[in-house]
Amino acid sequence: xxxxxxxxxxxxxxxxxxxxxxxxxxxxxxxxxxxxxxxxxxxxxxxxxxxxxxxxxxxxxxxxxxxxxxxxxxxxxx
Numbered sequence: 001x002x003x004x005x006x007x008x009x010x011x012x013x014x015x016x017x018x019x020x021x022x023x024x025x026x027x028x029x030x031x032x033x034x035x036x037x038x039x040x041x042x043x044x045x046x047x048x049x050x051x052x053x054x055x056x057x058x059x060x061x062x063x064x065x066x067x068x069x070x071x072x073x074x075x076x077x078x
Contacts, residue, residue: 007058011035013042014051021053029054033065033074044069051077 009032012021022040026032033052036042042050048069055062064077 007032007056009054009056011052011054013037013040014053016042018053023057024054029056029061029063030065030074033063033067034072037067037069 004027006025006027009024009026009029010021011024011032012018013036020040022036024032024035024039026035032054036052036054037050042052044050050067050069052065052067052074053062054065065074066077067074
């Protein structure tokens with residue numbers, strides 16, 4: 001079985017700003033959002049969530065995710 005292909009993403013947290021973003025390798029935009037949260041521990045809101053913006057380095061597409069720390073999952077921003 002082959003491992004899923006890794007891609008490079010640039011991710012940053014809302015409230016911290018793009019200037020504090022980092023390149024993250026992951027299999028998807030969602031995985032990059034969770035990976036950024038695990039590696040860089042950005043500030044959490046009152047609901048235990050973090051809003052993360054992720055841009056694909058290869059394709060330039062940007063997505064926003066809300067990461068719920070209680071379950072460790074990323075959902076698209078509202």
